[in-house]
Amino acid sequence: MTTPSALSLKKIYSGKVRDLYEIDDRRMLMVATDRLSAFDVILAEPIPEKGKILTAISNFWFDKLKHLVPNHFTGDKVEDVVSAAELPLVEGRAVVAKRLKPVAxxxxxxxxxxxxxxxxxxxxxxxxxxxxxxxxxxxxxxxxxxxxxxxxxxxxxxxxxxxxxxxxxxxxxxxxx
Missing domain, CATH: 3.30.470.20 (ATP-grasp fold, B domain)
Known part of the structure; x- marks a missing residue:
C-alpha cells in the first residue's frame, strides 16, 4: 500500500513514508505506507508490508523507552477512530498520535x-x-x-x-x- 486512498479522514500531510490524517484538534492518525525512500527520493516500487514492519518496530521501541522519553502516542486504539470498513486499510500500520509541533x-x-x-x-x-x-x-x-x-x-x-x-x-x- 503506497497510500490509503479510501480513508474518510482528512489527509493533512504526506511524507516520504508516512501519511498523517486529522482525527481532531489534538490527535492524528499516522499511517506508515509501503513507499520506499532512499537518499531523499521516493522510489517507484514499494516494498509490500513495509509499513506494517516499520510500525511494529516503532511501537516496540516507543513502548520500551516511554519511561525515559515522552513520546507522541495517545494510547487510543486505531479501531476507535476509523470505521470497520476502513480498518483493513490501516491495520498494523497506523497509530493514533498527539498533534505536536514537528522537530525540524x-x-x-x-x-x-x-x-x-x-x-x-x-x-x-x-x-x-x-x-x-x-x-x-x-x-x-x-x-x-x-x-x-x-x-x-x-x-x-x-x-x-x-x-x-x-x-x-x-x-x-x-x-x-
Missing part, C-alpha cells in the same frame, strides 16, 4: 562513514563539523559513534547535514541536549 531536525547517529557523511568527509575531513581521522575509506567503522544532525527536508528536497551548533539554533539548546 533529523537525528542521525553514525557508526560508519557512508552516504552523505562520506561525501562531506571526502571534501573536508569532517562530518557535521566533527573532525575525523585522516585516511578513512568508504564504509569504514568510526572510532566511536557520532551524532550527525541534518535538516528535515520536505518531500522532493534533500536533507542537509548540519553542525550541532546549527541544530541548537534550529530547535533550541534544551531540546538539542
Amino acid at each position: 531536525v533529523e537525528a542521525i547517529v553514525r557508526g560508519y562513514i557512508v552516504g552523505s557523511g562520506w561525501k562531506e568527509y571526502q571534501k573536508s575531513g569532517t562530518v557535521c563539523g566533527i573532525p575525523l581521522p585522516a585516511g578513512l575509506k568508504e564504509a569504514a567503522k568510526l572510532p566511536q559513534p557520532i551524532f550527525t544532525p541534518s535538516t528535515k527536508a520536505a518531500v522532493g528536497d534533500h536533507d542537509e547535514n548540519i553542525s550541532f551548533e546549527q541544530c541548537e539554533a534550529v530547535i533550541g539548546k534544551e531540546l538539542a541536549a
Whole structure:
C-alpha cells in the first residue's frame, strides 16, 4: 500500500513514508505506507508490508523507552477512530498520535562513514563539523559513534547535514541536549 486512498479522514500531510490524517484538534492518525525512500527520493516500487514492519518496530521501541522519553502516542486504539470498513486499510500500520509541533531536525547517529557523511568527509575531513581521522575509506567503522544532525527536508528536497551548533539554533539548546 503506497497510500490509503479510501480513508474518510482528512489527509493533512504526506511524507516520504508516512501519511498523517486529522482525527481532531489534538490527535492524528499516522499511517506508515509501503513507499520506499532512499537518499531523499521516493522510489517507484514499494516494498509490500513495509509499513506494517516499520510500525511494529516503532511501537516496540516507543513502548520500551516511554519511561525515559515522552513520546507522541495517545494510547487510543486505531479501531476507535476509523470505521470497520476502513480498518483493513490501516491495520498494523497506523497509530493514533498527539498533534505536536514537528522537530525540524533529523537525528542521525553514525557508526560508519557512508552516504552523505562520506561525501562531506571526502571534501573536508569532517562530518557535521566533527573532525575525523585522516585516511578513512568508504564504509569504514568510526572510532566511536557520532551524532550527525541534518535538516528535515520536505518531500522532493534533500536533507542537509548540519553542525550541532546549527541544530541548537534550529530547535533550541534544551531540546538539542
